[in-house]
Amino acid sequence: MRLKNYILTSIILLLGFSALAQYGSQKRADNLFNKFSFVNAAQVYHxxxxxxxxxxYATRQLADSYAFLRNPDSAVVYYRKAVEQPNVPVAYYYNYAQALRGIKEYKESRIWMKRFKKAGGEINEERFLKDADFINSIFSAKQQYFLKEVNFNSKYSDFGAYEHDGNIYFASSRNTGVSTKHIYGWNEEPFLDIYVTDKNANDSIVDHKSKLKGDLNxxxxxxxxxxxxxxxxxYFSRNNYNENILGKDEEGMTNLKIYKASLIEDEWTNIEELPFNSNDFSNGHPALNSDGTKLYFASNMxxxxxxxxxxSVEINNDGSFGTPQNLGNIVNTDKNERFPFINSEGVLFFASDGHPGLGLLDIFGTVSDKNNNIISVLNLGVPVNSSKDDFSFFMNEDGLSGYFASNRNGGAGGDDIYAYDRIPQLxxxxxxxxxxTNKPVxxxxxxxxxxxxxxxAHxxxxxxxxxxxxxxxxxxxxxxxKKEDYIEDTRNVTSKGVENKVTSITADFNLNHIVKKVTPITELYPIYFDFNKFDIRRDGTVELDRIVNLMMNIYPSMVIKIESHTDSRGTSEYNNRLSLDRANATYKYLVEKGVDPARITEHKGYGKQKLANDCDGTINCTEDQHQLNRRTQFIVVKME
Known part of the structure; x- marks a missing residue:
């Protein structure tokens, strides 16, 4: 017997660990998905x-993953399963229609687009019919980014926000508090310097005291x-200027170079120029991958x-650098690609005015295959992108927050920093x-x-x-x-109307023990009612008074519930109301006699659902037999 119990316990524990592991896998898949790591996310969703x-849920996410991987054949398979789900978000009608276009099933695509529109979706039919890039259409179908204010922008240019260890670093041409001002002739603003501010600071004043300490600026x-x-x-961009010497090319122009500095006693010093720079072209906008083994940058070499x-260029273990490699024509165009950023999953984001966009510079994310080869780019859509310049994208480790810069209308100055949140998983x-006991179960x-x-889920x-x-x-x-030795509990929960910024809904449960033995009480007897009535009869008051005495004087911890019933005659709707009236009358009697309402967990009417005998209307029954069904029963929930 002990061996049998041990095996059974082990199986239950394994099932529990398995379910928790599945939830952990789901969180991991969503995290990968949020960071554009669609290949790895797809494997976990499978x-x-x-x-x-x-x-x-996993099917819908898998369909989206295949769509972003530019695999419409697989995307269609899982979108088809998704749209068959009850209560599926209507956006998946649109996604399915777009994926069908990706495999040239135009007739079927139009059918699902009509269903999307009929379900309340809004579409620009002309754009839908002409848009050849179904991937970007799916990605942009639903707003994913939501902007929030940044309190340290100035009337000058601010961009390049980069969060590290609770601080936000950024470039700015502000010169508040500086007596000697150096003006850049191109835009008549001061030259850019690097500033740092506490992420959680309430003070929006960021002046010359916030410049990085040391020799960097x-x-x-x-x-x-x-x-x-x-x-x-x-690593930082700077004009070709080091050791008080301003470098120029053959035409007298000063280009950008990338430098690095070391933090020594809270100051940035030991400025070093990177070896692949040149006086003849610009290198700038450095970005590191997560393990610091590769540096990405923009160049017109x-x-x-x-x-x-x-x-990109490899950083060797000894600190030396390899040979810079162009990322190729999926990323790069004959226009300008700038401001690269690499998130924690190794996904590249960048700004470009060469890829199809909403205006001037737009921000794009990249999608890679299982061999980490970049296979496509995705425009991040509104509100990250606008008709103006949008650039210097940054994403935090969570994949759900970060920053970018834009010179769009309505800002504080020329270029401004914007913070964003993505809709988190609920x-x-x-x-x-x-x-x-109030202890966890x-x-x-x-x-x-x-x-x-x-x-x-289970x-x-x-x-x-x-x-x-x-x-x-x-x-x-x-x-x-459900839990052995406890009364089962069920609750309805809705996520309708929950704000986008909310990440969780709480549903706590307090379980009551099942009372298996009621040793002092052999039985709580039912009370009976007259036909078509819910008045407490005199014989019923005798049993009810006995229950009152038991609960108030003999078993002060006893908790009960009330269940009332009818016979089979009459409609179900009428009998449900009548049985509820009988339950309410019983409850009212006990409470008026002094029983604490909290000790009656529920009083419910069941109509003719739970007959005590076979008198269900299919056989002839005497009035005494029908009487047995017109009853209220008492169930002991807890004794101690």
Whole structure:
């Protein structure tokens, strides 16, 4: 028997660990998806579908992943499954229509576009019919970025925001508090310097005291920057100026170069020029990958595709550099590609006026295949991009927040820094506790169902009684909680009307113990009612008074619930109302006699759903037999 119990316990624990592992996989997949790592995200979504964990959600995410990977054949397969789901977001009708166009199924595409429009979607039919890039159409169909104010912009140029270790670094031509002002003749503004401010500072004043300490800032332009993970090395753009010497090319022009500096005793010093710079062309806008082994930058060096291109160069273990490599014509055009940024998953973002966009410089993300080869670029759409210049994109580790710069109308100055948030994944979470002890209930089985009672996810609470599951916005759900020796509990939860910035909905549960033994009480007897009435009869008051005495004087911790019924005669609707009236009358009697309402967990009417005998209308029954069904029963929920 002990071996059998051990095996059973082990199986239950494995199932619990498996469910928690699936939820961890879902969080990982969403994190990868948010960071444009669509190949890796797709693999995890496949696994979730195979495990049947939140499979509808994973199917939709997988379809989007294939679409962004420019694989319309696979995207169509999973979009087709997505649009068959009950209560699917209507945006997937649009996505499916676009993916069908990607495989030249134009007739079917028009059918689904009509369904999208009929469901309340808005479309520009002329643009839809002419747009050959179905990927960008899907990506831009729903606003993903939401802007928020930055309190340290000035009336001058501010851009290149870069967050590191709780600080925001940025380039600015402000010169507040400086007595000697150096003016750049091109735009009659002061030269750019690098500033730093505390991310959480409430004070919006960022003046000359906020400039980086040390030798980094000069009398010419500096910025933007990138910093190594350890915070000890900074790479930055600067005019060709070092050791008080301004370099120029053969035509007398001063180009940009990339330098690095070291942090020594809180000051940036030991300025070094990188070896692949030249007086004859510009290198600028440095960006590091996550492990610091590769530097990306913009350059107009010879043999590019035109204008400025994005390049990368290996950083060797000894600190030396390899040979710069052009990223190729998927990224670079005959116009200008600038301001590269690499997120924590190695995904490249950049600004370009050569790719199709909304205006001048637009910001783009890249999509790579399983071999890390860039296969396409995605315009980030509004509101990140506008009809003006939009550039210097930065994304935090979470993939859901960051910064960019723009000279769009309505800013504080020329170029301004904007912060953004992306719509975070919404989750439902909660803690299951014991109603008596208020202690957490571990290993309780949590089942999430949709509004049609279809199971979405199934897992167990952790040792702290906690659970969490990703859910869709604008949808209804049912959460069911089961645990051995406890009364099962179920609750309806909705995500409709939840604001975009909200990341979780809380649904806590307090479970009541099942009372298996009621030793002192052999039975609480039912009371009976006359036909078509809910008045408490005299014989009923005798039993009710006995229950009052038991609850108030003998068992002061006893908790009960009330269930009332009717016989089979009459309609279900009428009998449901009548049984509820009987339950209410019973409840009212006990409470008026002094029973604490909190000790009656529920009083419900069941109509003719739970007959005590076979008198269901199919056989002839005596009045005494019908009488047995016109009753209120009392169930002991807890004794101690």
């Amino acid at each position: 696994n979730l579908i195979e495990k049947d964990f939140n499979a509808d 000069s009398i010419y332009h500096e910025g933007p920057i990138t910093i190594t993970k350890d915070g000890k090395t900074i 010879p043999d590019g595709f035109g204008g400025t291109d994005i390049y 989750k439902i979470e909660g803690t299951i506790t014991d109603v008596t 571990p290993n309780a089985i949590v089942t999430l169902l949709d509004s049609d009672n279809k199971q979405i 897992l167990e609470t952790d040792e702290d009684g906690h659970y969490e599951i990703n859910i869709d916005r604008d949808a209804d759900y049912i959460v069911n909680i």
